[in-house]
Amino acid sequence: MDDSFTLETLLLHADADDDAEPGIAPPIHASVPFSAATAEEFAELSAEPRHERFYRRYGNPTQARLERLIAEAEGAEAALATASGMGAVSTTLLTLLSAGDHVVAQHSMYGGTLGFLRDVAPRLGIEVTFVDQADTPAFARALRPNTRLVMLETPSNPLLRVTDLRAVAELARDRGILTMADNTVATPVNQRPLECGVDLVMHSVTKSLSGHSDVLAGIVAGSRELIERIWQTHILVGAVVSPYDAWLALRGLRTLVMRVERQNAGALALARFLQAHPGVAAVNHPGLPEHPQHGLAVRQMRGFGGLLSFEPHGGREAAERLLSALRLVRRSPSLGGYRTLAVRPAAMWALELSDEELTEAGVPPALIRVAVGLENPDDLVADFERALAAAGAA
Numbered sequence: 001m002d003d004s005f006t007l008e009t010l011l012l013h014a015d016a017d018d019d020a021e022p023g024i025a026p027p028i029h030a031s032v033p034f035s036a037a038t039a040e041e042f043a044e045l046s047a048e049p050r051h052e053r054f055y056r057r058y059g060n061p062t063q064a065r066l067e068r069l070i071a072e073a074e075g076a077e078a079a080l081a082t083a084s085g086m087g088a089v090s091t092t093l094l095t096l097l098s099a100g101d102h103v104v105a106q107h108s109m110y111g112g113t114l115g116f117l118r119d120v121a122p123r124l125g126i127e128v129t130f131v132d133q134a135d136t137p138a139f140a141r142a143l144r145p146n147t148r149l150v151m152l153e154t155p156s157n158p159l160l161r162v163t164d165l166r167a168v169a170e171l172a173r174d175r176g177i178l179t180m181a182d183n184t185v186a187t188p189v190n191q192r193p194l195e196c197g198v199d200l201v202m203h204s205v206t207k208s209l210s211g212h213s214d215v216l217a218g219i220v221a222g223s224r225e226l227i228e229r230i231w232q233t234h235i236l237v238g239a240v241v242s243p244y245d246a247w248l249a250l251r252g253l254r255t256l257v258m259r260v261e262r263q264n265a266g267a268l269a270l271a272r273f274l275q276a277h278p279g280v281a282a283v284n285h286p287g288l289p290e291h292p293q294h295g296l297a298v299r300q301m302r303g304f305g306g307l308l309s310f311e312p313h314g315g316r317e318a319a320e321r322l323l324s325a326l327r328l329v330r331r332s333p334s335l336g337g338y339r340t341l342a343v344r345p346a347a348m349w350a351l352e353l354s355d356e357e358l359t360e361a362g363v364p365p366a367l368i369r370v371a372v373g374l375e376n377p378d379d380l381v382a383d384f385e386r387a388l389a390a391a392g393a394a
């Protein structure tokens, strides 16, 4: 669509040109097989890659609308929707990598992505080197002649560290290596990795893009050629998004810009409040001038996102008391929804690690991660103020 339109307008109109139906809201196409009127048409349906009206594992008109909208939002030629964010990660990695290949990835990435790289990739003969994302030259040092892919995620979770997308994309491109960025936390409202030279951008659509904590879906976007290659693997892997989820995600996307702007404002207000509170030892949010990479975040991002983390004084017990004392905020692991959710990431680690081991792994035991929702920022700050007092964190 005409790229002079702003993102909020694109998200309302970019899927309208394939409107076969007069309804303003799009239909849900539930049928698995589609029929052809003639032998010639059937031959075309079955032979053309990514046909929307052949068999649902190959594609579907509701899914195609979702793909078109997110491709527009990310400035990509094409996109492929999947059953989950992990569906996008695993299908893409299985497409791009073979035995004998090498991947460079960040230490700090989504747990599922790390799990694939640590547990599945080695079994397929794929080697992985993990580097500190804040150390750009470390990416260059880790590259090998057989490196095929550099995996990025920024800001990362739960410490909100920032990766220099332009610098890493450039050093990979110079050597003919592909880059892929997980843009789930930032969203295309705040950051567009493809504009920074990254080749592929992926999302857990489950989070901010759908935005209502009721959809499981993923997407990967990039050049038409790369996305078609990923699709060839996708129809064999079968991590296909349900058209009902695709439809709900489309509905959520219409209000993405307003929701993310509200989350940006809420997270910044809460981060500033916590930064000034005597009961808080540390706050991590890229929008704070105190963040060690604030300058890079300002250059790379238009807003800083709805995610932050902080450490109250008093260790893990004080952190758990604080979580229990919050009234508006539920103890829950997701992000990007309409309600504010908080969790102590160390509590999600299956192993019982010591405080020292957790801190070394980048998950201090008292750290609380907050995924800010759409509440009025004043109500949210007041809830944290009261809960900090109740937890005796000061």
Ligand SMILES: *Cc1c(COP(=O)(O)O)cnc(C)c1O
Pocket (backbone or CB within 6 Å): 084, 085, 086, 087, 110, 112, 153, 157, 182, 184, 185, 203, 204, 205, 206, 207, 216, 217, 218, 335
């Ligand atoms: C949730 C999440 C994923 C995985 O997405 P699912 O939809 O749960 O499979 C990947 N990356 C990030 C940053 C996430 O937050």
